Amino acid sequence: QKEVEQDPGPLSVPEGAIVSLNCTYSNSAFQYFMWYRQYSRKGPELLMYTYSSGNKEDGRFTAQVDKSSKYISLFIRDSQPSDSATYLCAMSVNTNAGKSTFGDGTTLTVKP
Amino acid sequence: SQTIHQWPATLVQPVGSPLSLECTVEGTSNPNLYWYRQAAGRGLQLLFYSVGIGQISSEVPQNLSASRPQDRQFILSSKKLLLSDSGFYLCAWSPGGMAGELFFGEGSRLTVL
Numbered sequence: 001q002k003e004v005e006q007d008p009g010p011l012s013v014p015e016g017a018i019v020s021l022n023c024t025y026s027n028s029a030f031q032y033f034m035w036y037r038q039y040s041r042k043g044p045e046l047l048m049y050t051y052s053s054g055n056k057e058d059g060r061f062t063a064q065v066d067k068s069s070k071y072i073s074l075f076i077r078d079s080q081p082s083d084s085a086t087y088l089c090a091m092s093v094n095t096n097a098g099k100s101t102f103g104d105g106t107t108l109t110v111k112p
Numbered sequence: 113s114q115t116i117h118q119w120p121a122t123l124v125q126p127v128g129s130p131l132s133l134e135c136t137v138e139g140t141s142n143p144n145l146y147w148y149r150q151a152a153g154r155g156l157q158l159l160f161y162s163v164g165i166g167q168i169s170s171e172v173p174q175n176l177s178a179s180r181p182q183d184r185q186f187i188l189s190s191k192k193l194l195l196s197d198s199g200f201y202l203c204a205w206s207p208g209g210m211a212g213e214l215f216f217g218e219g220s221r222l223t224v225l
Contacts, residue, residue, distance in 0.1 A: 008153060034214075043118075043202050043216030044156075088155060097206050097214040098146040102155035 003027050006089055006103030015112050019076040023089035023103045026070065030091040033065050034100065035074045038086045047087075048074065079110045114139035118203045118217030125224050131176075131190040133220050135203030138184065142208040145186040147178055150200040150219075162186060163208070198224045 006023045013019055021035075032051055036044035048063035050056045056063045062075040072091075076083055086107045090100040118135045125131060137143050144163050148156040158171045160178035168178050175194050179187045186203055203217040 004155075006155075041219070041221070043204075043219045045216065046213055049213060090156075096144075098144055098158065098161050098204065100214070104153065104155045 001026065003101050004089065004091060004103045007106055008104055010107040010109060012109045012111060013079055015079060015081060015110055017079050017110070019079050019083070019108060019110075021074040021076075021087050021089075021106050021108070023072050023091075024070055025072075025091055025101075027091070027093070027101070028067075028070065029093045030101075032092045032095060032097070032100075033063070033072050034090040034092075034097065035061075035063055036088040036090060038088060038105065040085075044088055079108075081110050081112050084109045114205075114215065116203065116205055116215055116217045118220055120220060121218065122221045123223070125193050125222065127195055127224055128192045131188070131193050131197070131222070133188040133201055133203075133222075135186045135188075135217055136184055137205045140184070140205070140207065142183060143205040144208055145180060145184075146204040146206075146214070147176075147186065147188045148202040148204060150202060152200075156202065160188070193222075193224045195224050198222055 004025045035048040037047050038044040050063050050065055053065045053067045060077045064073040086105040088105045089103040092100040115138045146161045147159045150156050162168050162180045176190050201220045204214050206214050
Protein backbone atom coordinates (compact mmCIF):
# COMPACT_ATOMS: atom_id res chain seq x y z
CA GLN A 1 0.00 0.00 0.00
CA LYS A 2 1.25 3.45 -0.89
CA GLU A 3 1.95 5.97 1.85
CA VAL A 4 -0.09 8.58 -0.01
CA GLU A 5 -3.18 7.72 -2.03
CA GLN A 6 -4.74 10.12 -4.50
CA ASP A 7 -7.63 9.47 -6.85
CA PRO A 8 -6.16 9.87 -10.36
CA GLY A 9 -9.44 10.99 -11.92
CA PRO A 10 -9.78 12.29 -14.53
CA LEU A 11 -12.17 14.82 -13.09
CA SER A 12 -14.22 17.00 -15.43
CA VAL A 13 -16.37 19.90 -14.19
CA PRO A 14 -18.15 22.87 -15.77
CA GLU A 15 -16.73 26.33 -15.35
CA GLY A 16 -17.80 27.91 -12.07
CA ALA A 17 -18.12 24.60 -10.21
CA ILE A 18 -16.58 23.90 -6.81
CA VAL A 19 -13.85 21.27 -7.11
CA SER A 20 -12.75 18.99 -4.30
CA LEU A 21 -9.46 17.13 -4.58
CA ASN A 22 -8.42 14.68 -1.90
CA CYS A 23 -5.55 12.58 -0.59
CA THR A 24 -5.31 10.04 2.18
CA TYR A 25 -2.13 8.92 3.87
CA SER A 26 -0.94 6.28 6.28
CA ASN A 27 2.12 7.83 7.95
CA SER A 28 1.00 9.64 11.10
CA ALA A 29 4.39 11.39 11.27
CA PHE A 30 3.53 13.68 8.35
CA GLN A 31 3.33 17.25 9.60
CA TYR A 32 3.61 19.38 6.46
CA PHE A 33 1.15 19.20 3.60
CA MET A 34 1.47 20.70 0.14
CA TRP A 35 -0.55 20.96 -3.03
CA TYR A 36 1.16 21.45 -6.37
CA ARG A 37 -0.39 22.29 -9.73
CA GLN A 38 1.22 20.86 -12.83
CA TYR A 39 0.26 21.93 -16.32
CA SER A 40 0.90 19.51 -19.15
CA ARG A 41 4.59 19.06 -19.93
CA LYS A 42 5.61 21.56 -17.25
CA GLY A 43 7.15 21.34 -13.80
CA PRO A 44 4.87 21.45 -10.74
CA GLU A 45 4.29 24.75 -8.97
CA LEU A 46 3.46 25.08 -5.30
CA LEU A 47 -0.13 26.17 -4.63
CA MET A 48 -0.64 25.67 -0.93
CA TYR A 49 1.57 24.81 2.02
CA THR A 50 0.10 23.99 5.41
CA TYR A 51 1.34 22.74 8.72
CA SER A 52 -0.60 20.28 10.86
CA SER A 53 -4.40 20.27 10.96
CA GLY A 54 -6.71 23.09 9.95
CA ASN A 55 -7.70 25.19 6.98
CA LYS A 56 -5.76 27.66 4.87
CA GLU A 57 -7.31 29.91 2.26
CA ASP A 58 -5.66 31.70 -0.64
CA GLY A 59 -8.02 33.36 -3.09
CA ARG A 60 -10.18 30.69 -4.70
CA PHE A 61 -8.16 27.88 -3.12
CA THR A 62 -8.68 26.34 0.32
CA ALA A 63 -6.50 23.60 1.75
CA GLN A 64 -7.87 21.47 4.54
CA VAL A 65 -5.97 19.00 6.71
CA ASP A 66 -7.56 16.46 9.06
CA LYS A 67 -4.73 14.63 10.76
CA SER A 68 -7.07 12.52 12.87
CA SER A 69 -8.50 11.01 9.69
CA LYS A 70 -5.22 11.23 7.75
CA TYR A 71 -7.06 13.09 5.02
CA ILE A 72 -6.29 16.30 3.16
CA SER A 73 -8.33 18.24 0.65
CA LEU A 74 -7.95 21.10 -1.79
CA PHE A 75 -11.08 23.04 -2.71
CA ILE A 76 -11.24 25.28 -5.76
CA ARG A 77 -14.12 27.75 -5.86
CA ASP A 78 -15.47 29.28 -9.06
CA SER A 79 -13.29 26.98 -11.14
CA GLN A 80 -11.88 28.37 -14.38
CA PRO A 81 -10.63 26.66 -17.56
CA SER A 82 -7.16 27.86 -16.56
CA ASP A 83 -7.42 25.57 -13.52
CA SER A 84 -7.26 22.57 -15.86
CA ALA A 85 -4.12 20.75 -14.76
CA THR A 86 -2.88 17.84 -12.69
CA TYR A 87 -2.92 18.46 -8.95
CA LEU A 88 -0.37 16.67 -6.79
CA CYS A 89 -0.57 16.39 -3.04
CA ALA A 90 2.66 16.03 -1.09
CA MET A 91 3.52 15.47 2.55
CA SER A 92 6.63 15.48 4.67
CA VAL A 93 7.69 14.68 8.19
CA ASN A 94 9.77 17.83 8.52
CA THR A 95 10.34 21.08 6.63
CA ASN A 96 12.69 19.45 4.15
CA ALA A 97 10.27 19.72 1.25
CA GLY A 98 12.56 17.83 -1.06
CA LYS A 99 12.00 14.67 0.96
CA SER A 100 8.23 14.90 0.54
CA THR A 101 6.14 11.92 -0.44
CA PHE A 102 3.96 12.75 -3.42
CA GLY A 103 0.58 11.44 -4.53
CA ASP A 104 0.21 10.33 -8.13
CA GLY A 105 -1.88 13.37 -9.04
CA THR A 106 -5.48 14.07 -10.04
CA THR A 107 -6.11 15.38 -13.55
CA LEU A 108 -8.74 18.12 -13.62
CA THR A 109 -10.47 19.57 -16.67
CA VAL A 110 -12.70 22.62 -16.32
CA LYS A 111 -14.97 23.01 -19.32
CA PRO A 112 -16.08 26.48 -20.46
CA SER B 113 13.97 36.86 -7.88
CA GLN B 114 15.05 33.27 -8.08
CA THR B 115 14.85 31.26 -11.28
CA ILE B 116 15.67 27.71 -12.21
CA HIS B 117 16.75 26.58 -15.65
CA GLN B 118 16.82 23.02 -16.86
CA TRP B 119 17.94 21.67 -20.22
CA PRO B 120 17.53 20.10 -22.65
CA ALA B 121 13.73 20.16 -22.63
CA THR B 122 13.39 17.08 -24.81
CA LEU B 123 15.76 14.41 -25.96
CA VAL B 124 15.63 11.04 -27.66
CA GLN B 125 18.55 8.75 -27.00
CA PRO B 126 19.41 5.18 -28.07
CA VAL B 127 19.88 2.45 -25.49
CA GLY B 128 23.45 2.37 -24.26
CA SER B 129 24.19 6.01 -24.99
CA PRO B 130 25.29 8.50 -22.29
CA LEU B 131 23.09 11.15 -20.72
CA SER B 132 23.66 14.57 -19.27
CA LEU B 133 20.88 16.82 -17.96
CA GLU B 134 21.81 20.14 -16.49
CA CYS B 135 20.09 22.43 -14.02
CA THR B 136 21.12 25.85 -12.75
CA VAL B 137 19.53 28.13 -10.18
CA GLU B 138 19.87 31.91 -10.17
CA GLY B 139 19.15 34.50 -7.54
CA THR B 140 19.96 32.46 -4.46
CA SER B 141 22.97 30.89 -2.79
CA ASN B 142 23.53 27.54 -1.12
CA PRO B 143 20.22 26.03 -2.24
CA ASN B 144 19.22 22.44 -1.67
CA LEU B 145 19.01 20.81 -5.10
CA TYR B 146 17.00 17.79 -6.19
CA TRP B 147 16.46 15.51 -9.18
CA TYR B 148 13.10 13.78 -9.54
CA ARG B 149 11.67 11.41 -12.11
CA GLN B 150 7.99 11.36 -12.97
CA ALA B 151 6.55 8.39 -14.82
CA ALA B 152 3.43 8.99 -16.91
CA GLY B 153 0.41 9.56 -14.66
CA ARG B 154 2.47 9.05 -11.57
CA GLY B 155 3.85 11.11 -8.72
CA LEU B 156 7.39 12.24 -8.27
CA GLN B 157 10.18 9.89 -7.31
CA LEU B 158 13.18 11.53 -5.64
CA LEU B 159 16.40 10.36 -7.27
CA PHE B 160 19.14 12.55 -5.79
CA TYR B 161 19.48 15.52 -3.51
CA SER B 162 22.34 17.78 -2.58
CA VAL B 163 22.84 20.20 0.30
CA GLY B 164 26.15 21.56 -0.97
CA ILE B 165 28.94 21.36 -3.53
CA GLY B 166 30.10 17.79 -3.99
CA GLN B 167 27.51 16.46 -1.52
CA ILE B 168 25.14 14.02 -3.21
CA SER B 169 22.66 11.66 -1.60
CA SER B 170 21.10 8.92 -3.66
CA GLU B 171 17.58 7.82 -2.86
CA VAL B 172 17.16 5.02 -5.37
CA PRO B 173 19.87 2.60 -6.62
CA GLN B 174 19.88 2.88 -10.38
CA ASN B 175 21.69 3.51 -13.59
CA LEU B 176 21.98 7.25 -12.96
CA SER B 177 24.37 9.51 -11.07
CA ALA B 178 24.35 13.15 -10.05
CA SER B 179 27.01 15.77 -9.48
CA ARG B 180 27.11 19.30 -8.11
CA PRO B 181 30.27 20.95 -9.40
CA GLN B 182 29.16 24.46 -8.41
CA ASP B 183 26.86 25.88 -5.77
CA ARG B 184 23.95 26.45 -8.15
CA GLN B 185 24.58 23.74 -10.73
CA PHE B 186 23.22 20.21 -10.60
CA ILE B 187 23.86 17.57 -13.26
CA LEU B 188 22.16 14.23 -13.84
CA SER B 189 24.18 11.69 -15.81
CA SER B 190 24.26 8.17 -17.07
CA LYS B 191 27.05 6.27 -18.80
CA LYS B 192 24.69 3.83 -20.55
CA LEU B 193 20.97 4.48 -20.81
CA LEU B 194 18.39 1.72 -20.38
CA LEU B 195 14.88 1.65 -21.82
CA SER B 196 13.57 1.98 -18.27
CA ASP B 197 15.31 5.36 -17.91
CA SER B 198 12.67 6.98 -20.12
CA GLY B 199 10.59 9.53 -18.27
CA PHE B 200 10.12 13.14 -17.27
CA TYR B 201 13.02 14.44 -15.19
CA LEU B 202 12.57 17.42 -12.93
CA CYS B 203 15.16 19.51 -11.18
CA ALA B 204 14.06 21.42 -8.10
CA TRP B 205 15.52 23.65 -5.43
CA SER B 206 14.60 24.76 -1.95
CA PRO B 207 16.24 27.35 0.29
CA GLY B 208 19.22 25.99 2.18
CA GLY B 209 18.61 24.50 5.57
CA MET B 210 15.28 23.13 6.60
CA ALA B 211 12.93 25.07 4.37
CA GLY B 212 9.56 23.95 3.19
CA GLU B 213 9.03 25.33 -0.27
CA LEU B 214 10.14 23.44 -3.34
CA PHE B 215 10.57 25.13 -6.74
CA PHE B 216 10.68 23.07 -9.91
CA GLY B 217 12.25 23.55 -13.30
CA GLU B 218 10.34 23.02 -16.52
CA GLY B 219 11.44 19.41 -16.85
CA SER B 220 13.31 17.30 -19.39
CA ARG B 221 11.48 14.60 -21.28
CA LEU B 222 13.77 11.67 -22.06
CA THR B 223 12.84 8.90 -24.46
CA VAL B 224 15.21 5.97 -24.71
CA LEU B 225 14.74 3.86 -27.84
